[in-house]
Amino acid sequence: MTRRSLQAEIVIAGGGLAGTCAAISAARCGADVILIQDRPMLGGNTSSEVRVHATGADCSGGRPHAREGGIIEEMRLEEAVRNPQRSNSMWDIILEETVRREESIRLLLNTSVVSASLTSSGCIGAIGCARPWTEEELTVTGEIFIDCTGDGTLGAEAGADFRMGREGPDEHGEPHAEGPDDKTMGCSLMWIAEDTGSPVEFTPPSWARKFESDEDLPFRGHGEIRHGHWWIEWGGELDMIKDQDHIRQELLACLFGVWDHLKNHGDHGAENWALRWFGVLPAKRESRRLLGPHILTENDIMELREFPDAVAHGGWSIDTHPPKGIYSPERPSWHLHSDDVYGIPLRSLYSRNVPNLFMAGRCASCTHMAMGSTRVAATGAAMGQAVGVAAARCVDFLCLPEDLNEEDVASIQQQLLRDDHFIPNVRNEDPSVV
Numbered sequence: 001m002t003r004r005s006l007q008a009e010i011v012i013a014g015g016g017l018a019g020t021c022a023a024i025s026a027a028r029c030g031a032d033v034i035l036i037q038d039r040p041m042l043g044g045n046t047s048s049e050v051r052v053h054a055t056g057a058d059c060s061g062g063r064p065h066a067r068e069g070g071i072i073e074e075m076r077l078e079e080a081v082r083n084p085q086r087s088n089s090m091w092d093i094i095l096e097e098t099v100r101r102e103e104s105i106r107l108l109l110n111t112s113v114v115s116a117s118l119t120s121s122g123c124i125g126a127i128g129c130a131r132p133w134t135e136e137e138l139t140v141t142g143e144i145f146i147d148c149t150g151d152g153t154l155g156a157e158a159g160a161d162f163r164m165g166r167e168g169p170d171e172h173g174e175p176h177a178e179g180p181d182d183k184t185m186g187c188s189l190m191w192i193a194e195d196t197g198s199p200v201e202f203t204p205p206s207w208a209r210k211f212e213s214d215e216d217l218p219f220r221g222h223g224e225i226r227h228g229h230w231w232i233e234w235g236g237e238l239d240m241i242k243d244q245d246h247i248r249q250e251l252l253a254c255l256f257g258v259w260d261h262l263k264n265h266g267d268h269g270a271e272n273w274a275l276r277w278f279g280v281l282p283a284k285r286e287s288r289r290l291l292g293p294h295i296l297t298e299n300d301i302m303e304l305r306e307f308p309d310a311v312a313h314g315g316w317s318i319d320t321h322p323p324k325g326i327y328s329p330e331r332p333s334w335h336l337h338s339d340d341v342y343g344i345p346l347r348s349l350y351s352r353n354v355p356n357l358f359m360a361g362r363c364a365s366c367t368h369m370a371m372g373s374t375r376v377a378a379t380g381a382a383m384g385q386a387v388g389v390a391a392a393r394c395v396d397f398l399c400l401p402e403d404l405n406e407e408d409v410a411s412i413q414q415q416l417l418r419d420d421h422f423i424p425n426v427r428n429e430d431p432s433v434v
């Protein structure tokens, strides 16, 4: 192993949509950024190796006024022009190109954040990274760190307060909280299938699960079989991090079991269809949530609570799934719809006890219930853009997130609005805007 040290003003762990947008946003504010991603491509759950599509506050068109602007829209528009065939690999490249266009971002792919060391004031001073494909071990120092790993790995290594599992109704007064326990939503594996035009046989592996009748898959409709089903979900009763091997194996057995059901058990119109691709890296819905000065709750969302420090918005339903996943006799998802979009405060996007740590995406400071809504990819991207600007302000002002005062927050909001971002109830005060 070669040991190397790198330094940047802002260091971001995790290159899903949240981390990607945070990096671009911080760089466009003039910051020197390192973006560290453990996979060979950007995009996280939306990348070609997982293939979940990005939706957001507009609820896939149900709330057209609520669609995110800013960096995620810029990349979606680019994709609409250059990738009408919707190739997932081309989406990866559009994300990477957008990052590489920013000269002040150093992108480290195939690099995992594995440790953090703290300064005497409890800030993160440096992080350790493993980069086996170049036989390197890196030490990366920075002023501000952003955790977009989805697992809150950087935060956990730094000793940040976090929560995993479901709160009880007494904790935050959430009427629909189902805990307290440590259960989460499960992971899924997706597939892509193709109509070959003539009958194709399918022999499942011997270890595939058996779903011999439709009653074995209650409430789980097949609809469009071109894409695999999000409800092939499992692992919510296990440890979402430490039990990943077991979760992957069981999900593969379920995926082949469902495909076997479609092909060989009943008429599902699948006679001519063949699997062209299937995932082997489980798509994670839920893991650690790092805790900030504010924990966004079901009530905040349902009451459309106004936050003076709102910096992003969400609008997807509170969409939670039974931890037993595919083996649950219940419906595979349960939805609670707010009347309109809601604001996400900056105080839910930085750690309450590690002073120079922001977070965005799946590991933002939310209850399990609120995360049921904020977890969708474009909402994570909007949070990422917001923390990118806030982190760059901290670098400019030589301050920590908790030092940002009302005036600073107003200036962050105005910068975000100038960059085509949307924040509920915050008006663009730029005099050149008519």
Ligand SMILES: Cc1cc2nc3c(=O)[nH]c(=O)nc-3n(C[C@H](O)[C@H](O)[C@H](O)COP(=O)(O)OP(=O)(O)OC[C@H]3O[C@@H](n4cnc5c(N)ncnc54)[C@H](O)[C@@H]3O)c2cc1C
Pocket (backbone or CB within 6 Å): 013, 014, 015, 016, 017, 018, 019, 036, 037, 038, 039, 043, 044, 045, 046, 052, 053, 054, 055, 056, 111, 112, 113, 114, 148, 149, 150, 151, 153, 154, 187, 188, 189, 230, 283, 284, 285, 360, 361, 362, 363, 375, 376, 377, 378, 380
């Ligand atoms: C099956 C499924 C279906 C879904 N359907 C939808 C949908 O239809 N629409 C929608 O918008 N959302 C959907 N979601 C939710 C959405 O995909 C995710 O919540 C969203 O992608 C989260 O974005 P993120 O950037 O926070 O995290 P992720 O996309 O998980 O990205 C985090 C990235 O960080 C990397 N990473 C982790 N640890 C480290 C480390 N230590 N060092 C470096 N990098 C690290 C990971 O490899 C990953 O690439 C679905 C999720 C699942 C699982």
